Amino acid sequence: EAQVTQNPRYLITVTGKKLTVTCSQNMNHEYMSWYRQDPGLGLRQIYYSMNVEATDKGDVPEGYKVSRKEKRNFPLILESPSPNQTSLYFCASRNTGGRTDTQYFGPGTRLTVL
Amino acid sequence: GDSVTQMEGPVTLSEEAFLTINCTYTATGYPSLFWYVQYPGEGLQLLLKATKADDKGSNKGFEATYRKETTSFHLEKGSVQVSDSAVYFCALSSWRNTNAGKSTFGDGTTLTVKP
Numbered sequence: 001e002a003q004v005t006q007n008p009r010y011l012i013t014v015t016g017k018k019l020t021v022t023c024s025q026n027m028n029h030e031y032m033s034w035y036r037q038d039p040g041l042g043l044r045q046i047y048y049s050m051n052v053e054a055t056d057k058g059d060v061p062e063g064y065k066v067s068r069k070e071k072r073n074f075p076l077i078l079e080s081p082s083p084n085q086t087s088l089y090f091c092a093s094r095n096t097g098g099r100t101d102t103q104y105f106g107p108g109t110r111l112t113v114l
Numbered sequence: 115g116d117s118v119t120q121m122e123g124p125v126t127l128s129e130e131a132f133l134t135i136n137c138t139y140t141a142t143g144y145p146s147l148f149w150y151v152q153y154p155g156e157g158l159q160l161l162l163k164a165t166k167a168d169d170k171g172s173n174k175g176f177e178a179t180y181r182k183e184t185t186s187f188h189l190e191k192g193s194v195q196v197s198d199s200a201v202y203f204c205a206l207s208s209w210r211n212t213n214a215g216k217s218t219f220g221d222g223t224t225l226t227v228k229p
Contacts, residue, residue, distance in 0.1 A: 004157075033217065042120075042203060042221035043158075050215050058216060059115075090157055101146055101165060101207070103217070105157035 002027045004106035006091050012112045013081055021076045021109050023091030031094040032074040033058070033103075034066065036087040043090065049074055081113040116141040120204050120220035127194055127227050135189040135223050137178075137204035145206040147171075147180050147187040152201040152222070161189075161202070194227045201225070 004025045013019055025032065033048035035058075045058030049068040063085055065077040074093075078085060091106040121136040139145065146165045150158040162171030167182035176191045187204060204220040 031215065035217075035219075040221060043205075043219040045217055045219075048215050048217075056215060059218075092158075101163065102160050103148070103150075103158075103207075105150075105159070107157045 002104065004091055004093050004104050006089075006106040006109050008109060009107065010110050012114065014114050015082055016080050019078050019081060019111075021078075021089060021091075021111070023074045023076065023106060024072050025074075025091075025093035025104070026072065027093060027095065027104065028071065029093040029095055029104075030071065031096050032068065033092045033094070034064070034074070034076045035090045035092065036060065037090060037108075038087050046076070046089075081111075083113050085111065086113050087111060116145070116206060116208065116216065116218040118204050118206055118218050118220040120202075120223050122221075122223070124224040124226060127225070129196055129227055129229050130193045131227075133189070133191040133194045133198075133225070135202055135204075135225070137187045137189065137220060139185050139187065139204075139206050139218075141185075141206055141208055141218075143208050145208045147178070148205040148207070149176070149178055149187070149189050150203040150205060150219075152203065154200075158203060194225070196227045196229055199225055199227050 034046040035043040047066040049055045089109045094103045117140045148163045149161040151161045162173040164171040164180035170179045201222045207217045
């Protein structure tokens with residue numbers, strides 16, 4: 001089954017404690033992306049990756065890091081989380097072939113930073 | 115930069131009513147346009163898309179037409195069901211300019227359909 005998986009699904013942590021949210025896809029997509037969803041703000045793109053070892057900032061990259069060492073994985077790293085990073089996070093991968101351009105989303109990770 | 119403006123919600127309709135959710139966009143180049151749906155507690159799913167002007171995307175009774183002259187991509191359904199209750203997001207992405215790879219989403223419109 002084609003899917004994007006994220007772990008953990010729920011996480012409560014404290015300010016300043018480094019954390020990583022993992023993302024993996026099994027569709028051999030070159031493109032992957034991270035978003036955060038906040039009430040009234042829709043989805044905002046944090047980082048995206050067009051291919052292995054190629055990452056770019058989205059609209060809200062401050063406070064986040066990513067890496068893309070292999071095609072299937074795209075972890076999101078919060079080196080020093082702060083309460084304003086409390087949010088619902090989605091990873092996505094994308095088939096970017098013209099009319100088949102389709103983005104597949106993971107189930108989400110709900111992060112609370114105390 | 116690119117932007118997407120969606121009709122504000124929430125929207126509440128009775129079953130079998132006609133649905134329109136407005137979406138307009140600002141973008142350089144030739145973006146692809148999308149509607150995604152998010153059911154409670156789940157991630158987003160692609161509902162329909164259009165990759166060029168005058169294309170009509172359709173799925174599960176929903177339709178939207180890419181109108182370049184009005185920069186719009188309004189979502190419509192002729193007869194909604196209770197099961198259509200969800201949050202709907204309009205989105206765009208561009209691959210042919212300096213924003214290649216970026217995706218921009220609207221704020222989302224919550225639809226509730228009552229029996």
